[in-house]
Amino acid sequence: QVHLVESGGGLVQAGGSLRLSCVASGRTLSAYAMGWFRQAPGKEREFVAAISRSGTSTHVAEFAKGRFTISRDNAENTVYLQMNSLKPEDTAVYYCGAQTFSPGYYIPASTASRDYGYWGQGTQVTVSS
Secondary structure (H helix, E strand, O other), X not given: OOEEEEEXXXXXXXXXXXXXXXXXXXXXXXXXXEEEEEEOOOOOOEEEEEEOOOOOOEEEOHHHOOOEEEEEEHHHOEEEEXXXXXOHHHOEEEEEEEEOXXXXXXXXXXXXXXXXXXXXOOEEEEEEO
């Protein structure tokens, strides 16, 4: 029911910035909390940031606090990840996901990849030093 397409990745030097975009089709993005996850070679997929359906609540991983910002524009069916002060260890494939399982009514956006039922194809982010 939902097709997600990420874009905006690329090669950037340490300290630089990138803005990733995720565009949804199939149904309105506002029906889902959205998240960004990343996966580096040899590592498991890890949580980066998540945002509630309305955009009122967000969660950001500790390594990303102060550097990454998640936002959404439901009118355009798009979620963004603004990444500043990038480090070589940020190098990974970044995936956009739509949350389809809620672990609790009081949790606005999940940090667990298993709660996300739709995923984009990923976009490569490479940070050089």
